[in-house]
Amino acid sequence: MEFQDISSIEKYHAHVYFDESTVEPAKALCEEAGKRFGVTVGRMHHRPIGPHPCWSCQLAFDRNQHTDLLTWLALNRNGLTILIHPLSGNDLLDHTAYASWMGEPQALKLDVFK
Numbered sequence: 001m002e003f004q005d006i007s008s009i010e011k012y013h014a015h016v017y018f019d020e021s022t023v024e025p026a027k028a029l030c031e032e033a034g035k036r037f038g039v040t041v042g043r044m045h046h047r048p049i050g051p052h053p054c055w056s057c058q059l060a061f062d063r064n065q066h067t068d069l070l071t072w073l074a075l076n077r078n079g080l081t082i083l084i085h086p087l088s089g090n091d092l093l094d095h096t097a098y099a100s101w102m103g104e105p106q107a108l109k110l111d112v113f114k
């Protein structure tokens with residue numbers, strides 16, 4: 001078995017999924033993550049975008065923020081589903097084999113990577 005070298009992974013994304021009934025808690029979670037951890041908070045997309053089947057907001061962060069941010073999200077996500085993945089340069093693998101989920105995994109629209 002060959003193991004991947006993690007030294008090339010410097011950046012990550014967390015995609016917070018929400019809908020009409022959870023837009024306010026998702027917005028508050030993302031804004032607070034930005035304030036507490038200095039992560040880049042993307043736009044609140046009120047429609048599916050890219051491979052994401054739900055409304056979402058992207059948090060962009062680096063290796064140094066990884067542990068604290070993910071621990072905080074786990075404790076404060078209040079039932080929201082979050083997709084977390086590295087930025088390896090291979091979008092398909094990043095959103096599948098390299099991805100992890102907090103909450104209920106969703107079926108992504110992977111055809112956008114072809």
